[in-house]
Amino acid sequence: MCGIVGAVAQRNIVPVLVEGLRRLEYRGYDSCGVAVLGAEGPRRVRGTERVADLDAQTQEMHFEGVTGISHTRWATHGAPTIDNAHPIFSNNALAIVHNGIIENYESLRDALRAKGYxxxxxxxxxxxxxxxxxxxxxxxxAAVQGAVRELHGAYAIAVIHKDQPHTVVGARAGSPLVVGYGKGENFLASDALAVAGNTDRFAYLEEGDVCEITLDGVRIADRDGHAAQRAVHAVQAYGGAVELGPYRHYMQKEIFEQPRAIGDTIPAADPFGADLFGANAREVFDGIDSLLILACGTSYYAGLTAKYWIESIAKIRTDVEIASEYRYRDSVPNPRSLVVTISQSGETADTIAALKHAQSLGMKHTLAVCNVATSAMVQLTELKFLTHAGREIGVASTKAFTTQLVALFILAVTLGKLRGHVSDAQEAEYQKLLRHLPAALNGVLALEPQIIAWADEFARKENALFLGRGLHYPIALEGALKLKEISYIHAEAYPAGELKHGPLALVTEAMPVVTVAPNDALLEKLKSNMQEVRARGGKLYVFADADSHIVSDDGIQVIRMPEHYGLLSPILHVVPLQLLAYHTACKRGTDVDKPRNLAKSVTVE
Known part of the structure; x- marks a missing residue:
């Protein structure tokens, strides 16, 4: 959630540290700072503005150093103020940056205060x-090794001390940290992306590791204090600036990149081969009798959609759990269940913790659906399917979500095929639908001008309801989440049939009701729910398929989708909801790519 960069070199390292923060800023932007070692000890520059402001400060001050650490923060303990911004000092001798949460910090603080700190x-x-x-x-x-033995919780840290001017020490447990191997210089970072271009050789620290980087090399010890070697990988982490091109924000750009991202995620050859998930996937799939999907936020909604697909196509019982809740309740483990984790970054702390909990209960068959091949989650699971969304900078997920849906649909058809529930003709039809999906999405994106007109009305609202049925209820949930994330309009989603069981009390002419209305088996039921809204004076905004026979009228506005897309309709219907949220936020003047209080990669509980 926060970003760490550290470096030891024979050149001024401040530009590298600040550029690393710029690349990681989407992970946290409540405050930022950089510290270097000088003759009198560590010096720092901190601020509660964006990294660009920090860069300007360092240049104006001619702030330089050959050993340093930097950080961009998403606030947990303490408000986003200068005093709480990292790097944090101790007695003007030591500086530290930290990702994660220390659960026993109160008892440690009391003990340290008793010592005079x-x-x-x-x-x-x-x-x-x-x-x-x-x-x-x-x-x-040695001091860091001793300290981390007393810490309970999650952390990735980088530390410098005035008495060791060419040394940065790092440690990790529960939060990622990588070592970058340069020529006469070395690096630490929470993501290889931060220092890409300075080196392409990285080692991924394991749980409990402590490391030391100097000009001459790298030393690593495992959680037991024994010297350890971690494999060094050549990683071409793209470090250049991602150009906006004709787009106003990264979120808009990423919405329009979805046809390409989905096309890249669909396998070029057989899209429903078990080996897409791993060499032993066929054996694993043959031995399971159910699925347990663990995810958070947008990824959780992808999991809810997958439940409909998997149970309909593959006839396998599927449970979907919010990862942050799953590990804290008594559950009934099933060793024959396939545990599926979904995460864009593969570093989502709640999902990783839930995965480990499931494994501790004896559920050994695991699969990660993830966008980052080098992530912790991918390393922890038996099987994996990598999406190819590319780098997603906007905090509100768009192309990561739709590529996750593609991956989960492929999983559903693959399992159905292996179990004999998908005929050759059905498989060919599913493959045709997948191949045509990028073109179909381009047709949906062409609706943007009509959606902008709706956004003019939504921007004046403070509440909204989203309705969907069946497969499209999770899409309504995702549409409501997008609107609240970036426009700060309070929005909720319900299965349309639940309206009369409570939410209908909220419906007035001031409450816009967004309805996802594909021409499926539930359409007539949905039309009845829509009439319940109109009868109470509510105003409906309907995304309807071309052949659904829903027309604009008093109290109802309709945007017609280009075509009905059957089981893959959720992937098409979520795109106009993304555009509605985006353009509403633009009209309200919010910071679309960096919404308040949020960050891209949630690496803390």
Whole structure:
């Protein structure tokens, strides 16, 4: 959720540290800062504006150094103020940056106060700084090793000390940290993307590792303190600036990249071959009798959609759990269940923790649907399917979601095919639908001008309801989430049949009701629900298929989709909801790509 960059070099490293933050800013932008070692100890520049402002400050101050650390923050403990911004100091001798949450920080803080340490921030990070300082005896590596043994929770840290001017020490547990191997210089970062272009050789630290980077090399110890070697990979992490081109925001650009992203995600050859998920996938799939899907946020809605597909096509019982809840309740484990985790980044802390919990209960068959091949989640699962959404910068997920849906549809048909529930003719039809999907999406994107006209009305509202039925109820949920994420309009979604069981009390002429209305088996039921809204003076905004016979009238506005798309209709119907949220947010003047209080990769609980 936050971003870390550290470096040791023989050149001024501040531009590298700041550029690394720029690339990671979408992960947290409440505050940011950079610290370098000088003759008198660490020096820092911090701010509560964006990285561009930090860059301007460092240039104006001629802020330079050859050893340093930097951080962009998503606030957990303590408000986004200068005092709480990282890097955090201890006694003007040590500086630290930290991702994650320390669960026992209060007891550690009390013990450190008893030793005379004073706290200048509200952060749990300052506890780590003072703890390491209290253990320092001339060896920063040893002090960090001692400190992390006392920490409970998740962390990735990078630390510098005035007495070791060419050293950065890092450690990780529950949050990612990578080492970048350069020539006469070395790097630490929470993502290889941060220092791509300075090196393409990376090692991914494992749980509990402590590492030390110097000009001459890298030293790593595992959680037991034993010297460890971690495989060095050549990773072509794209580090260049992503151009907006003709688009106003990255979110808009990523909405329009969906035809390409989906085309890249659909396998070129047989799209329903078990080997797409791993060499032993056929054996695993033959041995399962159910699925358990674990995910958060938008990915959770992808999982809810997949439940309809898998149970309909493959006839396999499928449960979908919110990952942040699953590990904290008593559940009934099934060793024959396939545990499917869904995450754009593959670093979502709640989902990784839920996966580990399921594994601890004896559920060994696991599959990750993920957009990042080098992520922690992909390393933890037996099987994987990589989406090809490309880099998604906008915090509100768009192309990552639709490529997840494609991956999950492929899983559903593959399982159905293996179980004999998909005939050759059905398989050919599903394949035809998939291949045509990018072109169909282009037709939906052409509706943007009509959606902009709706956004003019929505921008003046403070509440909205979204309705869907069956396969499209999760799409209504996703549409409501998008609207609230970036426009700050309160929005909720319901299965349309639930209107009369409570939500209808909210319907007035001031409450817009967005309805997803494909021409499927539930259309007539949905039309009845829409009449319930009209009878109470509500105003309907309907995305209807061309042959659904729903027309604009008093109290109802209709945008007609180019074509009905059967089981893959959710992928088409979510796109206009993305555009509606985007253009409404633009009309309201919000920060579309970096909405308040949110971050892209949620690496804390």
């Amino acid at each position: 004073q706290f200048a921030s509200q952060t749990d990070t300052e506890v780590i700084a003072h703890l390491i300082h209290s253990l320092y005896r001339g060896d920063l590596f």
